[in-house]
Amino acid sequence: MICSLLRLLPFVLLAQSCCLCHAQTGQGKFVIVGMGTAADLITLRGQKVVAQADVLLAEEGAANEMWSGLAVGKLVWEWPHSLRKFYGADPAKVANETQRAEAIRLEATRRDLIAKITAAVRSGKTVACLQGGDPMMYGMTLFLELLPADVPTEVVPGVGAFQAASAALRRSPPYGYDTNGVILTMDDWPGRLDVNEKLMAAGSTMVFYTMNLDYPRLFEQLKRFYPPETPVAVVCDAGDPDQQRVIRSTVARFLADVDRSKLPANRHILFVGKFLEVGQARKDFTPRVSEPAVKK
Numbered sequence: 409m410i411c412s413l414l415r416l417l418p419f420v421l422l423a424q425s426c427c428l429c430h431a432q433t434g435q436g437k438f439v440i441v442g443m444g445t446a447a448d449l450i451t452l453r454g455q456k457v458v459a460q461a462d463v464l465l466a467e468e469g470a471a472n473e474m475w476s477g478l479a480v481g482k483l484v485w486e487w488p489h490s491l492r493k494f495y496g497a498d499p500a501k502v503a504n505e506t507q508r509a510e511a512i513r514l515e516a517t518r519r520d521l522i523a524k525i526t527a528a529v530r531s532g533k534t535v536a537c538l539q540g541g542d543p544m545m546y547g548m549t550l551f552l553e554l555l556p557a558d559v560p561t562e563v564v565p566g567v568g569a570f571q572a573a574s575a576a577l578r579r580s581p582p583y584g585y586d587t588n589g590v591i592l593t594m595d596d597w598p599g600r601l602d603v604n605e606k607l608m609a610a611g612s613t614m615v616f617y618t619m620n621l622d623y624p625r626l627f628e629q630l631k632r633f634y635p636p637e638t639p640v641a642v643v644c645d646a647g648d649p650d651q652q653r654v655i656r657s658t659v660a661r662f663l664a665d666v667d668r669s670k671l672p673a674n675r676h677i678l679f680v681g682k683f684l685e686v687g688q689a690r691k692d693f694t695p696r697v698s699e700p701a702v703k704k
Contacts (some may be wrong), residue, residue: 410460436529438551438559440537442544442566443475445647449567457564461536463528467491467548475538475606485535486567489522490514495550522554529559542568546617547591570615570646575686576654581613584683586691589613595621608633613681614695619674627663636660639684644676657685 425527439461441454450458458464458478464471468486471479491514499511528535539547545568553695556591570592581590582620589612596603608614616626617684638659645651657665659680 416533428693434532436532436534437562437564438525438529438535438537438555439564440539440543440547440549440551442542442547442568443538443540444567445572446643446649447474447540448489448649449572449647451564454564454566457534458538460534462533463535465525465537466539469634470540471538474540480536483559484614485521485524488514488517491518491521492548492550504548518550518554522551525551526556526559530666539566541565542571544568546594546619549604558606564686567647569617569643569646573677573679574644576643576646577641577679579683579687580682581615581679581681582686583690584611584613584614584681585686585689587612587682590615592617594619595626605629605633616678616680618671618676618678621678623665623668627659630659634659634680638680640681641679641684642666642671642676643679644672644679 429649439457441457442451443454445451458475461482463483463485464475464479464495465485465487468488471484471486478484490510494507494511494514499515502508502511508631514578525535537543537548537551541547542565543549543563544565549563552563555561582588585609589610590687591607592615593604593607594617604614604626611633636659640657640662642655643654644653655666
């Protein structure tokens, strides 16, 4: 028991010193925290930031649903699911009247939220923005773009779906036998230049984040660029020790093999590529000449 307490002592002292420093300097900060894909995949740095934060910011419902234990006794602010919608567009130029009204409302919501964050940080508070997985992959990072330049910001990386799903597959995606690239992408959208068919041309490993993914269209495209026996895998709830599952198929059989209605919405990721079978074998199979050892 004493030994266990002694092992924890450095972490306790570190947390106390950080809290004391924060109190003395009064320096606030806005921190985006990647919370990982499962409750036990948050980093030690992320835990520390959340514990010391004065305000937690999260998508509506997420704090209570996923991180309720961390939110106890904290002031929690929320943003609506649609906060990013129409971001970057001039509301006055949106032709449809209903959409224009929504764009105006969301622009005002973003403006008001940025004003709240700015005021809190300038008064010495730390605002921790909690985001599942790795926030730098399709996360809500527009806060970093909208906050005034004098507001201190930080991003604490988290274990994302790509990393957690690769671990579930127990294969390293860059090893594709005769390919090395890994392309992380999503469904095509109007105005996109690097459409998926262009990305498929090299035969690289492809990883699809599946928000609103049109599976029939995607697999028709894949069949034009990948051999029918090319392995495919879907990882659901990547990193969750109780919910994680892997579904395997091929480019030719996927649409027939997989009941897509049973895939958890926004909680699965799709991998396509030879790496799923060949492992780290490479086409050239020629050992590289090692650098001569340096004599000490």
